[in-house]
Amino acid sequence: MTSQPSRRGEPEDPDPLPIAVVDNHTHLDISREGEPAGVGDLGPALRAAAAVGVDRVVQIGCDPAGNEFAVAAAExxxxVLAGVALHPNEVPGLVAAGRFDAAMDRVSELAVHPRVRVVGETGLDFFRTPPEGHAAQEESFRRHVDLAKRTGRVLQIHDRDSHDDVLRVLADEGAPERTVMHCFSGDLEMARECVRRGYHLSFSGTVTFKSAKGLRDALAVTPPELLLVETDAPYLTPHPWRGASNSPRLVPLTVRAMAAVLGLAVPTLCQALSENSERLYGPW
Structure with a gap:
């Protein structure tokens, strides 16, 4: 099938995948251009993704408004399935404003909704949050780990410039049986440690970047049964559209790049990605 240019000068639609897969982590409420989307606006993006073989997505909330959006979209x-949490970069501000406990209580209420299958994204981010906010992030992370275990939800982890500390907290608390390293950004040794612990590694469009040899090395040592794929849309758009706004319909570019690194046929990888998602999250 020949790729067709999409409207308004956006990236072209990639060739469809032979077996449908899941976008494991997306933010369809966030726009890099124009007004944020409403729940009723998601239909075109979901249909465009399904047309190229991305027929299921996990919509992730990061803050109180985003959590409500994720649940409404899943309904x-x-x-669409939903994830709810307080993103580590949101936590210090919520603590300073005296709103963290109430926001966390609402996350706990939403986490038991039948269309919510994920607690996350939670974790640590030492890139955007200065050192004085790290303690608040860690306490929030520990509470999210506990919530995922109490509710039987998948834990999705945000880890930026904080690999050792993320692994330390998970070891301290005892990671849930189903733990996902969202937008995996570690090196070869971290990938091996995550695999040893049985965590799932979710790769985004960054694995397609020419400068990302370390990520490709990490991917190469990850068994297919622990792999997931995601957009983190509207960010991290895969090559050759890096810099444009990302969306689930571009997942096939990342899948094909992953298959090349792993030396797997594209249908084989697609089957594994789909089965892994269903095993983690249950049926849509």
């Missing part, structure tokens, strides 16, 4: 669309 509205059968192809």
């Amino acid at each position: 509205e669309y059968g192809s």
Whole structure:
């Protein structure tokens, strides 16, 4: 099938995948251009993704408004499941404003919704948050780990410039049986440690970047049964559209790049990605 240019000068649609896969982590409420999307606006993006073989997505909340959006989207669309959490970069501000406990209580309420299958994204971010906010992030992370275990939800982890500390907290608390390193950004040795612990590694468009040899090395040692793929849309758009706004319909570019690194046929990898997602999250 020949790729067709999409409207308004956006990236072209990639060739469809032979077996449908899941976008394990996306933010369809966030826009890099124009107004944020409403729940009722998601239909075109979901249909465009399904047309190229991305027929299910996990919509991730990061703050109180985003969590409500994720649940509403999962209620509205059968192809959407939700994740709820307080992103580590949001936590210090919520603590300073005296709003963290109430926000966390609401996350706990939403986490038991039948369309919510993920607690996350939670974790640590030492890139955007200065050292004085790290203690608040860690306490929040520990509470999210506990919530995931109490509710039987998948834990999705945000880890930026904090690899050792993320692994330390997970060892301290005891990671849930189903733990996902969202947008994996570690090196070869971290990948091996995560695999040893049985964590799933989710790779985004960054694995397609020419400068990302370390990520490709990490991917190469990850068994197919622990792999996931994601957009983290609207960010981290895969090559050759890096810098444009990302969306689930571009997942096939990342899948094909992953298959090349792993030396797997694309249908074989697609089957593994789909089965891994269903095993983690259950049926959509």
